[in-house]
Amino acid sequence: MTVVHVETGMHLYGGALQVLMLLRGLAASPGRHVLVCPAGSEIAEAAQGVADRVVAMPVRGDLDVAFGARLYRVLREEDADLVHLHSRRGADVIGGIAARLAGVPAVLSRRVDNPERRWWVALKYRLYAHVITISEGIREVLLAEGLAPERVTCVRSAVDTQTYRPGGDRAWFRREFGLADDEVAVGMAAQFIPRKGHRVLVAAAPAVLAAHPRTRFLLFGRGPEEAAIRSLVHEQGLGDRFVFAGFRTDMAHIFPCLDVLAHPAYMEGLGVTLLQAAACGVPVVGAEAGGIPEAVADGITGYLVPPGDSTALAERVGRLLGDLALRETMGAAGRQHVDARFSVTAMTVLNRRVYERVLGVGSG
Known part of the structure; x- marks a missing residue:
């Protein structure tokens, strides 16, 4: 079985990291796995020696017909049995068309829960033999839009629990982010875009600080809303309580040192950062949206709160900050939850099972 995987992310986080973990898992089973990715992307380098072949090529967006032509040639060169389209940008529609022209069945991974118009779903999803969602929440969105249940399988994203684990260096953490010994840390790790809910956390901060004045809020990530959130923080007089920590590649060292992770998103496919924090033994307060309840x-x-409810968010975060034993109990339960339901092995096995189902073959 030869599978061509298409991942168009430039940076090695989110979906691209999931693809790399999947390729590592699949390397232990029979079959040939080829990665098509953007030239200069981080996964192009990381997948060397993991995938059987890495084909790096220009990817210029959703309407890059030349990318479709290049992908078509790879499918023919490899005599591919199946193509797995892991990305939306530049890969889902163009990739599906290239696969159709090459006579190769396509599997699409869907990682976001934002709805699409029913007419577009009816047209677009004809290109795919099967769709994999990273949460049941996303699967329910697709079913509500008219996809047949037998065409959609949930395979949850995975967390490398050997990398993300309890036991961080708190002395380093406090030096790195300028925290005093008596301060507690509430983190949020998300792209600065409206649906992630940064404004909800800022709105909750005064109530948290009223009960726990030695709290610092650390915001990890970057994005178009960052400047607006910085302005909002300063308008609220909270500049000394918030740290804008930027995009970090060492979150496995940072997460274990947080006291609470907050994630008040309005929409979320699953929330891998929540799982990474939980694997590090950190309780999570998240909005009851998309795949977050999974x-x-x-x-x-941890706790779930209604999306947009800053009062509920403040109450739950404050409850955890005021009770070390509760944080430790929930943190240990979070680690167990991730180990049981979000392993790399399970993700690999279930993806391969979809391939075999599409191709009508058995294991081995």
């Missing part, structure tokens, strides 16, 4: 077991590994 990542956070309410009252067990």
